[in-house]
Amino acid sequence: MKFFRYLFIGTIFGITLAKAEVISWFRIYEMFKFQSFHMYGVIGSAVVVGIIVIQLIKRNKLKSIDGERIIIAPKQFSWARYLIGGSIFGLGWAMTGACPGPMFILLGNGVGVILVVIASAVLGTYVYGKIRHKLPH
């Protein structure tokens, strides 16, 4: 079935973040305290390789498996949306030590109570959806 590819890639991603300690609450605390290079190394090297990959994709006009040009959806610039939204996310990230990806991985890693964190995050998303018209974007 066609979805198997996403399950496979997701599994690789899950294993990678689990083994590299990216899902650790403690690593996130350490990151925000600048007490180790580790997390900056992970994100930094991912971005460095990512930049090279995207540049190669663009210059060679590479296509995806369905024959379309590969693009990353451009995001319209806005001060309010990214600074405010980002900060709110950051507050939560430092509290839970997990962003959405690691939340799912932690579930598989045996932290059952993360289900409540995920449920809460879904609720947070829902509330955003309901009040977004009142927020600066």
Next chain:
Amino acid sequence: MSQILDWISQPWPWYVAGPLIAAVMFSMLFFGKSFGLSSNLRTMCSILGAGKSCDFFDFNWRDQMWNLVFAAGLVLGGLISYLYLGNDQAAHISEATIAELKAFGIENPGKDVVPKEIFNWESLLTIKGIIFIVVGGFLVGFGTRYAGGCTSGHAISGLSDLQPASLLAVVGFFIGGLIMTYFILPYLLVL
């Protein structure tokens, strides 16, 4: 074979993890999709029927099935890692971090993947637990949709595409994270 398994069961260094993450992003792009976990939260709202009362969630969630399957893969990856790739969930954090967190009352900082004192089911009966688990999760879910992405979408994909919006989002992530870590956690951790 067992040698390979032993080697994989060691903690992975950043220079292995980072490029692998970029490879994951590339794979998703190759298959015509995007690399971003937070939209799954929006899809879950839609599955739960939020689209009936809110246009933001009014879309065919089945179009996003690929991302839900991807998220299921993350769960599976976490499980495989836990069961087969080394029982040591410890994070090898710095001595400074360990000392600091001990002072905040965390018994074995870094020994488990999360501070078990805070992240457990019984904790939900305490104010401290509700703050970390429920409020924390809520802020992540609210903030990530407001910012239109999380670490995978902005910090990895957006920055790789050199998008200024994503750089600003990452700046925002850090502003929030630093404020919480430096000014608020010291009070929350000792509740």
